[in-house]
Amino acid sequence: MEYRRIKDQDKNEDSVHVDVESLRGKPHSGSPRASVGGSADRTKWKRKSIVTLALTVLTSSQAILIVWSKRAGKYEYSVTTANFLVESLKCALSLAALARIWRNEGVTDDNRLSTTWDEVSVYPIPAVLYLIKNLLQYYIFAYVDAPGYQILKNFNIISTGVLYRIILKRKLSEIQWAAFALLCAGCTTAQLNSNSDNVLQTPLQGWMMAIVMALLSGFAGVYTEAIIKKRPSRNINVQNFWLYVFGMIFNAITIVFQDFDAVVNKGFFHGYSFITVLMILNHALSGIAVSMVMKFADNIVKVYATSVAMLLTAVVSIFLFGFHPSLAFFLGSIIVSISVYLHSIGKVQR
Amino acid sequence: MEYRRIKDQDKNEDSVHVDVESLRGKPHSGSPRASVGGSADRTKWKRKSIVTLALTVLTSSQAILIVWSKRAGKYEYSVTTANFLVESLKCALSLAALARIWRNEGVTDDNRLSTTWDEVSVYPIPAVLYLIKNLLQYYIFAYVDAPGYQILKNFNIISTGVLYRIILKRKLSEIQWAAFALLCAGCTTAQLNSNSDNVLQTPLQGWMMAIVMALLSGFAGVYTEAIIKKRPSRNINVQNFWLYVFGMIFNAITIVFQDFDAVVNKGFFHGYSFITVLMILNHALSGIAVSMVMKFADNIVKVYATSVAMLLTAVVSIFLFGFHPSLAFFLGSIIVSISVYLHSIGKVQR
Numbered sequence: 036m037e038y039r040r041i042k043d044q045d046k047n048e049d050s051v052h053v054d055v056e057s058l059r060g061k062p063h064s065g066s067p068r069a070s071v072g073g074s075a076d077r078t079k080w081k082r083k084s085i086v087t088l089a090l091t092v093l094t095s096s097q098a099i100l101i102v103w104s105k106r107a108g109k110y111e112y113s114v115t116t117a118n119f120l121v122e123s124l125k126c127a128l129s130l131a132a133l134a135r136i137w138r139n140e141g142v143t144d145d146n147r148l149s150t151t152w153d154e155v156s157v158y159p160i161p162a163v164l165y166l167i168k169n170l171l172q173y174y175i176f177a178y179v180d181a182p183g184y185q186i187l188k189n190f191n192i193i194s195t196g197v198l199y200r201i202i203l204k205r206k207l208s209e210i211q212w213a214a215f216a217l218l219c220a221g222c223t224t225a226q227l228n229s230n231s232d233n234v235l236q237t238p239l240q241g242w243m244m245a246i247v248m249a250l251l252s253g254f255a256g257v258y259t260e261a262i263i264k265k266r267p268s269r270n271i272n273v274q275n276f277w278l279y280v281f282g283m284i285f286n287a288i289t290i291v292f293q294d295f296d297a298v299v300n301k302g303f304f305h306g307y308s309f310i311t312v313l314m315i316l317n318h319a320l321s322g323i324a325v326s327m328v329m330k331f332a333d334n335i336v337k338v339y340a341t342s343v344a345m346l347l348t349a350v351v352s353i354f355l356f357g358f359h360p361s362l363a364f365f366l367g368s369i370i371v372s373i374s375v376y377l378h379s380i381g382k383v384q385r
Numbered sequence: 386m387e388y389r390r391i392k393d394q395d396k397n398e399d400s401v402h403v404d405v406e407s408l409r410g411k412p413h414s415g416s417p418r419a420s421v422g423g424s425a426d427r428t429k430w431k432r433k434s435i436v437t438l439a440l441t442v443l444t445s446s447q448a449i450l451i452v453w454s455k456r457a458g459k460y461e462y463s464v465t466t467a468n469f470l471v472e473s474l475k476c477a478l479s480l481a482a483l484a485r486i487w488r489n490e491g492v493t494d495d496n497r498l499s500t501t502w503d504e505v506s507v508y509p510i511p512a513v514l515y516l517i518k519n520l521l522q523y524y525i526f527a528y529v530d531a532p533g534y535q536i537l538k539n540f541n542i543i544s545t546g547v548l549y550r551i552i553l554k555r556k557l558s559e560i561q562w563a564a565f566a567l568l569c570a571g572c573t574t575a576q577l578n579s580n581s582d583n584v585l586q587t588p589l590q591g592w593m594m595a596i597v598m599a600l601l602s603g604f605a606g607v608y609t610e611a612i613i614k615k616r617p618s619r620n621i622n623v624q625n626f627w628l629y630v631f632g633m634i635f636n637a638i639t640i641v642f643q644d645f646d647a648v649v650n651k652g653f654f655h656g657y658s659f660i661t662v663l664m665i666l667n668h669a670l671s672g673i674a675v676s677m678v679m680k681f682a683d684n685i686v687k688v689y690a691t692s693v694a695m696l697l698t699a700v701v702s703i704f705l706f707g708f709h710p711s712l713a714f715f716l717g718s719i720i721v722s723i724s725v726y727l728h729s730i731g732k733v734q735r
Contacts, residue, residue, distance in 0.1 A: 186712070209730055210560060213723050217567070220719050223712075229579040231712050362536075362573075362581050363713065369570050370720060373563050377727070380559055 083332045087340050090324040094344035097317050099351055104310045111306035113297055115290045117315055122282035124319035129276040136270065146270040150277065154269075157262050159281040164255035166285050171248050178241030183234040186226055187245035192219040192338055194246075194253030199334050202257045203264075207335070210381035215335070217374040222342050225349070225367025256337065260329040271330045275323065339375060346371055429681070436677035437690050443671040444694035449701055450667055454660045461656035463647055465640045467665055472632035474669035479626040486620065496620040500627065504619075507612050509631040514605035516635050521598050528591030533584040536576055537595035542569040542688055544596075544603030549684050552607045553614075557685070560731035565685070567724040572692050575699070575717025606687065610679040621680045625673065689725060696721055 136146055179187060196215045199205060207215065237245075263274050290298060297305070328337045346368050352358035486496050529537060546565045549555060557565065587595075613624050640648060647655070678687045696718050702708035 210727070213727055217720065217723055220716050220723075224574050224716050224720075227577065227713055227716075235712055362585055363577055366570050366574050366577075370567065370574075373567055373570075377560070377563055 079331070083336070086324060086327040086331050087336055090321065090328050090337065090340040091344045091347065093317060093321040093324050094341050095347040095351065097314070097321055098345070098348040099355065100310065100314050100317055102352065102356060104314065112308075112311050113290075113294045113305070115286065115294045116298060116303055117311065117318075119283065119286040119290055120315050121318040121322065122279050122286050124315065125322050126276060126279040126283060128319065128323060129272045129279060132272045133270070133276070136272070145268050146273060148273055148276065150273070154266070155277055157258075158277045159285075161255045161259045161262070161278065162281040162285045164251050164258070166289070168248050168251040168255070169289075171244055171251070175241060175244045175248065178244065179237050180233065182226075182228070182230060183237060184245075186223055186231060186234050187237070187241075188249070189219050189223045189226075190245055190249035191252050192222065192342070194249040195256055195334050195338050198250070198253045198257045199260075202254075203261060203333075205333070208381045211335075211378050214374045214377035214381055215338075217370055217377070218339065218342055221367045221370030221374055222345060223367070224370060225346060225364045227363035227367070228361065256329075256334050259326070260334050263326065263329045271327060274330070275326045278326065279322075335378075339378065342371060343375065433682045433686070436674060436681050437686055440671065440674035440678050440687065440690040441694045441697065443667060443674050444691050445697040445701065447664070447667050447671055448695070448698040449705065450660065450664050452702065452706060454664065462658075462661050463640075463644045463655070465636065465644045466648060466653055467661065467668075469633065469636040469640055470665050471668040471672065472629050472636050474665060475672050476626060476629040476633060478669065478673060479622045479629060482622045483620070483626065486622065495618050496623060498623055498626065500623070504616070505627055507608075508627045509635075511605045511609045511612070511628065512631040512635045514601050514608070516639070518598050518601040518605070519639075521594055521601070525591060525594045525598065528594065529587050530583065532578070532580060533587060534595075536573055536581060536584050537587070537591075538599070539569050539573045539576075540595055540599035541602050542572065542692070544599040545606055545684050545688050548600070548603045548607045549610075552604075553611060553683075555683070558731045561685075561728050564724045564727035564731055565688075567720055567727070568689065568692055571717045571720030571724055572695060573717070574720060575696060575714045577713035577717070578711065606679075606684050609676070610684050613676065613679045621677060624680070625676045628676065629672075685728075689728065692721055693725065 133146065133148065140146070175184060192215065196207070196212070200207065259278070262278075263271070266274070325337060328340065349358060349360060349364060349368075353360060483496065483498065490496070525534060542565065546557070546562070550557065609628070612628075613621070616624070675687060678690065699708060699710060699714060699718075703710060
């Protein structure tokens with residue numbers, strides 16, 4: 036499915052447009068056999084699996100790090116500086132990967148860093164969308180409490196599916212749509228607790244903001260996929276570099292507006308600890324994994340990976356933190372598992 | 386799917402064994418067009434739909450009557466005498482239907498009441514199974530509370546599906562199996578409340594008894610379908626008559642063992658009221674609807690009908706009793722709806 040140009044609209048699920056160029060000269064993605072025509076499909080499948088697995092593991096360890104940091108005591112570092120460092124680290128890692136590729140393959144049209152206005156002009160858009168979403172996040176808490184917001188965030192799943200269909204014009208089978216709705220219902224079920232019903236008392240403004248935020252977040256994700264897939268043969272590290280440069284710029288702006296005084300008075304790294312460094316490292320790697328999934332798989336796979344990660348986190352927490360899973364968590368896990376199963380057989384059944 | 390003999394094992398879903406006899410001379414089931422070959426499929430589909438709808442409406446009104454009776458105050462009637470009256474009423478209604486058929490069509494081999502030992506010998510088995518299940522019900526409350534028992538009862542859905550596959554040798558598609566597991570998860574989710582997690586503390590004996598009860602109940606249902614479908618051309622009212630005669634006998638035995646003193650001292654109808662009569666009427670009609678669904682559809686349809694009825698009851702309760710649906714109820718309803726949808730497209734997709 037990957038590498039299909041977004042312009043290849045309404046094609047049959049099975050007739051995948053393979054961008055031949057993208058299968059050549061990409062030793063960095065782990066498999067030197069990619070150039071052998073016959074095993075191309077298997078290589079693509081393998082790469083898709085690896086990036087999906089990486090995203091799942093990184094996302095679940097992310098949540099575990101957060102629990103761990105809370106357990107270890109409160110850390111007073113500023114979130115805006117941490118976000119800026121995450122973007123910078125992602126930039127640096129992309130450049131490092133590129134340097135290795137240049138050394139091995141030389142500089143080609145596909146992996147050179149210099150770009151055109153036409154290519155780069157769309158890259159700030161996801162960063163702007165996330166910025167708006169994060170700003171809205173401050174206001175929604177006037178209408179919803181934090182656990183309620185966690186539940187409303189599951190709208191993201193639906194909005195991603197709908198925008199994926201509308202913007203990328205990709206088709207999901209009836210079964211895959213049903214599976215996607217189940218994923219949303221299952222994730223929400225797994226998060227149910229005795230106070231969850233409060234969310235039903237959310238005022239209209241709260242619902243509207245939650246829906247707008249889900250649409251912004253879904254749109255940013257789908258738009259990123261569109262940007263990355265628009266040039267299938269372009270090296271992902273170059274695409275990432277430009278995405279993250281704008282991420283750095285917008286996060287720098289946020290620091291100035293939000294935490295300028297704190298940074299000037301207490302210093303940039305005030306409150307940082309070993310666990311903060313681990314979290315920044317984890318966020319950076321997760322971010323790169325998301326880009327890789329966008330390139331080699333799609334937003335649907337991303338949503339499944341992060342949802343399964345949520346359940347994995349809880350399972351790991353049983354052993355690490357003595358977390359007691361609720362009946363709702365068991366039911367949600369069963370529903371999410373069935374959703375994953377239906378998504379996978381949904382394509383074959385068409 | 387209906388009318389396939391149980392011996393026709395492992396046949397393809399589409400190659401339905403149509404018992405031609407059963408399509409002739411059955412004006413009582415509402416459609417005189419049954420004898421026209423071309424519209425036979427449509428007539429069958431219509432009959433299946435009507436009995437399914439009847440079961441759904443009767444089951445949901447049953448639950449509403451129970452709520453109503455609780456609201457109106459406690460009724461001190463004996464449950465065993467009420468059960469006996471339900472069986473007697475079902476017997477009487479079957480005889481009345483038969484009398485009408487005899488008048489219109491005359492007595493044939495298929496609709497005569499007299500029977501052979503070979504035919505009738507299996508009819509007591511479901512009644513015995515339900516009797517054992519009801520006896521176990523007294524003991525399970527030593528390990529589980531009433532709301533917990535309601536949740537464990539959802540095992541019935543799974544046991545019915547599994548026994549349906551094993552005993553009737555009918556196949557469900559992968560999607561239909563997934564849908565069936567979702568039905569169970571969805572019904573349980575819809576019933577979640579703040580005390581549901583207690584059920585996870587059920588001791589092993591409680592789990593074992595719940596599973597045995599689910600197997601007994603599932604086996605009784607599947608066995609009834611096997612008995613009724615074994616003779617596809619036999620009039621359903623004759624089959625019902627014999628089923629219910631044994632139901633009467635076993636309920637009479639239960640009265641003697643359980644409520645003999647109360648009946649002798651206070652009288653058979655002690656504590657009966659208008660609403661008790663309505664509930665007996667409703668149970669009798671529901672019981673007949675279940676038999677009809679077994680004859681013209683199957684146990685899977687029965688499970689779906691009663692599950693959807695549970696949700697309908699809650700929706701009606703919102704208007705009748707000001708019931709406040711929980712978030713879990715919404716999620717469960719969505720999951721059950723998706724399950725119904727998947728079950729219906731599951732067959733086509735094969």
